[in-house]
Amino acid sequence: MTDSSPVHAAKDLFVETSDGPRLLGSRCDTCKAPYFPSSEACHNPDCDHSDIQPAHFGPHGTLWSVTVQNYPPPPPVVAPEPYSPYAVGLVDLETDGLRVIGRLHVEDPTSVKVGGPVELILAPLGSGQDGHEVISWQFEPR
Amino acid sequence: MGEVAVLGIGMHPWGKFPEKNLNSICRVAVDAALADAGVSWKEVGAVAAASSRFSGGKGWGLNGNDIVEDMGSTGLPVYNLSAGCAAGSNAFNVGHMMVASGAHDVVLVVGGEKMPKGFIQTSGLEDETDPEYLRQRCVGLPGPGFWALLTRQRMEEFGTSHEDLAAVAVKAHKVGTHNENARFRQLFSLEDILNSNMVSDPLRLYEICPVSDGAAAVVLCSEEYARKKASNPVWAASSAVATARFDDGLPRGLGCVPSPWRTHHSEARISVAKALEGAGIGPKDLDLVELQDNTVYYELAFPEEWGMCEPGESESLLHQGETLPNGSMPINPSGGFLCFGEATTAQGLFQICEVAWQLRGEAGERQVPGAKIGMAQSIGLGGNGTATVLKR
Ligand SMILES: [Zn+2]
Numbered sequence: 001m002t003d004s005s006p007v008h009a010a011k012d013l014f015v016e017t018s019d020g021p022r023l024l025g026s027r028c029d030t031c032k033a034p035y036f037p038s039s040e041a042c043h044n045p046d047c048d049h050s051d052i053q054p055a056h057f058g059p060h061g062t063l064w065s066v067t068v069q070n071y072p073p074p075p076p077v078v079a080p081e082p083y084s085p086y087a088v089g090l091v092d093l094e095t096d097g098l099r100v101i102g103r104l105h106v107e108d109p110t111s112v113k114v115g116g117p118v119e120l121i122l123a124p125l126g127s128g129q130d131g132h133e134v135i136s137w138q139f140e141p142r
Numbered sequence: 143m144g145e146v147a148v149l150g151i152g153m154h155p156w157g158k159f160p161e162k163n164l165n166s167i168c169r170v171a172v173d174a175a176l177a178d179a180g181v182s183w184k185e186v187g188a189v190a191a192a193s194s195r196f197s198g199g200k201g202w203g204l205n206g207n208d209i210v211e212d213m214g215s216t217g218l219p220v221y222n223l224s225a226g227c228a229a230g231s232n233a234f235n236v237g238h239m240m241v242a243s244g245a246h247d248v249v250l251v252v253g254g255e256k257m258p259k260g261f262i263q264t265s266g267l268e269d270e271t272d273p274e275y276l277r278q279r280c281v282g283l284p285g286p287g288f289w290a291l292l293t294r295q296r297m298e299e300f301g302t303s304h305e306d307l308a309a310v311a312v313k314a315h316k317v318g319t320h321n322e323n324a325r326f327r328q329l330f331s332l333e334d335i336l337n338s339n340m341v342s343d344p345l346r347l348y349e350i351c352p353v354s355d356g357a358a359a360v361v362l363c364s365e366e367y368a369r370k371k372a373s374n375p376v377w378a379a380s381s382a383v384a385t386a387r388f389d390d391g392l393p394r395g396l397g398c399v400p401s402p403w404r405t406h407h408s409e410a411r412i413s414v415a416k417a418l419e420g421a422g423i424g425p426k427d428l429d430l431v432e433l434q435d436n437t438v439y440y441e442l443a444f445p446e447e448w449g450m451c452e453p454g455e456s457e458s459l460l461h462q463g464e465t466l467p468n469g470s471m472p473i474n475p476s477g478g479f480l481c482f483g484e485a486t487t488a489q490g491l492f493q494i495c496e497v498a499w500q501l502r503g504e505a506g507e508r509q510v511p512g513a514k515i516g517m518a519q520s521i522g523l524g525g526n527g528t529a530t531v532l533k534r
Binding site for chain 2: 009010011013025033034035036037043044045064065066067068069070071073076077078079085086088089090092097098099100101102103110114115125136137
């Protein structure tokens with residue numbers, strides 16, 4: 001038996017809270033600019049005092065654009081096995097002032113409509129080269 | 143600041159050359175540029191070189207040093223510039239400043255690359271501080287997918303169709319077929335493009351530039367030096383470099399602040415605006431533009447973002463033939479990245495070579511009639527942007 005227990009795609013980028021999944025990033029307390037992943041310093045040229053504090057983002061957003069990945073990209077991309085095309089979206093998160101990319105969790109990737117509402121979830125991307133199921137943040141059309 | 147002449151230009155054709163090493167490819171371009179300028183190697187006062195990411199330079203991107211050793215180690219200063227795919231034109235900018243400032247009379251600018259197979263990928267390191275790695279690992283969005291997101295957004299906003307996208311590629315090959323330095327010189331019908339494999343929906347295989355090997359070089363010199371060598375040289379009217387703005391709405395990693403404007407590649411918009419201002423002209427005064435068409439999307443979006451035409455107007459200009467060499471807004475008469483493929487750090491210099499050939503009237507079947515002023519534009523990883531205006 002191989003160990004296929006789930007692993008996170010990356011450390012410290014998302015978390016399951018009592019209110020549901022959230023992205024882990026930061027926000028500048030001075031100018032309120034959001035950062036995902038977190039930033040060491042505020043990038044806003046009009047902000048004169050970088051004050052980076054941890055922040056949670058999500059879960060509600062609107063799909064700004066979408067693409068369907070029709071061929072299997074090489075590792076480190078984790079894809080369904082056997083390969084089936086998946087959708088990736090660019091999502092504007094409500095209230096957070098953050099635009100973020102994420103895979104779309106949807107049965108038919110070609111059915112996704114730009115401008116529609118989506119919600120943050122944590123779900124497997126597929127299995128990595130070592131056989132572990134790889135969990136990442138994804139967006140589910142609502 | 144003194145005037146700067148583009149005295150010599152030279153290229154090694156783009157293609158795949160597994161039997162050649164990078165230095166030999168670069169040397170072909172350098173020899174051609176020196177011969178074109180009528181300049182001997184010992185007259186070169188300094189070298190500005192694009193650092194190659196994929197092919198050596200002593201393993202540290204010191205490609206300029208490799209080239210100098212092969213040409214003859216005269217002790218001259220070498221600058222190795224790194225700016226992703228904008229490195230070639232970034233090196234041009236540094237060479238331009240060295241001549242304009244009076245520091246050197248003659249400067250060689252060179253960029254060359256031998257590319258690994260497949261689309262441009264991550265560094266290959268599992269480095270969670272590398273946003274490109276995280277984008278692949280956590281989401282699975284390769285380069286063409288990023289361009290596809292921008293393309294889909296344009297389709298939603300302006301009603302751009304799959305046929306419009308394919309028509310850009312048809313037009314690219316219609317002009318690129320006349321370019322002996324281009325790698326993909328075959329003609330394609332609209333059906334050929336539409337029948338090519340869907341890579342990252344809505345972008346198809348023939349709508350995306352693949353990777354290539356290639357090298358290009360430029361000899362820059364001062365006005366006084368140029369007057370001795372040439373009766374009517376091409377001049378660098380301006381050379382500009384910029385980086386992306388904080389709030390341009392383009393997530394170069396995983397996330398960003400949404401943009402208040404439509405413009406997405408702010409590094410391109412800013413460098414183009416600076417170059418046009420430096421040349422004392424407006425966007426509609428350009429006789430031709432060589433722009434970075436990693437995919438057909440950019441040939442539609444960029445002219446609008448820079449004010450060459452109105453937002454949403456590019457498709458109709460394309461279909462009316464206005465972006466062909468004999469149209470009112472010629473774009474990529476070289477055939478562009480779609481016909482060359484991308485040799486990353488050499489791209490910015492092949493564009494400058496093409497603009498110079500056009501201004502000299504030496505572009506043959508792809509000549510823009512009466513071209514007097516043209517621009518080359520490139521962007522690179524990290525939010526680097528460059529623009530160069532040449533005039534005659
Ligand atoms: Zn701030």
